[in-house]
Amino acid sequence: MHSFGYRANALLTFAITILALMCAIASVSDNFNSPSPTSQVQVLNINWFQKKPDGDDEVSLTLNISANLESLFTWNTKQVFVFLAAEYETPKNMLNQVSLWDGIIPSKEHAKFWIHTTNKYRFIDQGSNLRGKDFNLTLHWHVMPKTGKMFSDKIVMSGYRLPQLYR
Amino acid sequence: MGWIEDGISSIRSFQLRQALHQAVTLGMIVASALMIWKMLICVTGSESPVVVVLSGSMEPGFQRGDILFLNMGRDPIRAGEIVVYNVDKREIPIVHRVIKVHERKDTGEVDILTKGDNNDDDDISLYAPGQFWLKRHHIMGRAVGFLPYVGWATIIMTEKPVIKYILIGALGFLAITSKD
Numbered sequence A: 001m002h003s004f005g006y007r008a009n010a011l012l013t014f015a016i017t018i019l020a021l022m023c024a025i026a027s028v029s030d031n032f033n034s035p036s037p038t039s040q041v042q043v044l045n046i047n048w049f050q051k052k053p054d055g056d057d058e059v060s061l062t063l064n065i066s067a068n069l070e071s072l073f074t075w076n077t078k079q080v081f082v083f084l085a086a087e088y089e090t091p092k093n094m095l096n097q098v099s100l101w102d103g104i105i106p107s108k109e110h111a112k113f114w115i116h117t118t119n120k121y122r123f124i125d126q127g128s129n130l131r132g133k134d135f136n137l138t139l140h141w142h143v144m145p146k147t148g149k150m151f152s153d154k155i156v157m158s159g160y161r162l163p164q165l166y167r
Numbered sequence B: 001m002g003w004i005e006d007g008i009s010s011i012r013s014f015q016l017r018q019a020l021h022q023a024v025t026l027g028m029i030v031a032s033a034l035m036i037w038k039m040l041i042c043v044t045g046s047e048s049p050v051v052v053v054l055s056g057s058m059e060p061g062f063q064r065g066d067i068l069f070l071n072m073g074r075d076p077i078r079a080g081e082i083v084v085y086n087v088d089k090r091e092i093p094i095v096h097r098v099i100k101v102h103e104r105k106d107t108g109e110v111d112i113l114t115k116g117d118n119n120d121d122d123d124i125s126l127y128a129p130g131q132f133w134l135k136r137h138h139i140m141g142r143a144v145g146f147l148p149y150v151g152w153a154t155i156i157m158t159e160k161p162v163i164k165y166i167l168i169g170a171l172g173f174l175a176i177t178s179k180d
Helices: A004-032 B002-014 B016-044 B152-159 B161-177
Strands: A038-051 A057-068 A077-088 A093-105 A112-118 A134-145 A151-161 B050-052 B067-071 B082-085 B094-104 B110-115 B139-147
Touching (some): A057 A077, A057 A093, B152 B161
Antiparallel strands (some): A038 A057, A093 B094, B050 B067
């Protein structure tokens, strides 16, 4: 009954149960954090704006992004993935989400940042709908935990209207 | 009627009853594992609710050997979500992040573009030749939970099958020889 194998099995089961419980508690503890991140984005310049040979509109922007995401970090946070997306509606599409810039924040010390950048991913429409188009700039973040459930949220910021003419 | 008693006692000495009991116990363990897996598939709506990360393309968020819990759900797929997708003619599913979404008004069909956080380029080169977007049916699930390191057991067993057979053999041996 109380052989070596039996005891080893009991010990292993107990250890794994405790470890799983601790992971669960760490994940649940994230819920007690109520973050209040802030962010601001400015479109500084339209570098160029054209219709590609295949008929889709493409625009290149210079952006100024500043954000304070320090409050997202808890003891169970491995990193925060943050990205800025342009979101707009076209006659054909209910929703277009185009990521313009993204970054990985590895620790709380880097969570308050300011960056001046052109769009990292190409801002291409499916079609030719960007002239005079209003779009929302939305800052999204995804909190990746050390263990457990992932969280995500966003701030919808002031919109921007593209010019009527290509340039 | 002495021969019946003799027969019974010889069967008893073979411990048939105990062997049967052990077979049933083993069967119960296998069956309940299968039941839990199938139930997870039903609850999450994903055909493989738990996946192991095999590449470093999502580092430092996910490393090789980490485990992801997937959920499909009815919610539309949005930019920023980490999805597991399966491209036609490719065996291994890929875990990457959605960076672009275009959702049709009339049909609700979506065009999705993905990229690994640790990759420089988007995934168009990983898709089938001539494919520029993922559709909803390529997506197996979206990652909702994360557990580090646990997947190493699977990776080791897949890459070194010998260890798998030794392990199965040892467990089987234990199951047969152990007394209750």
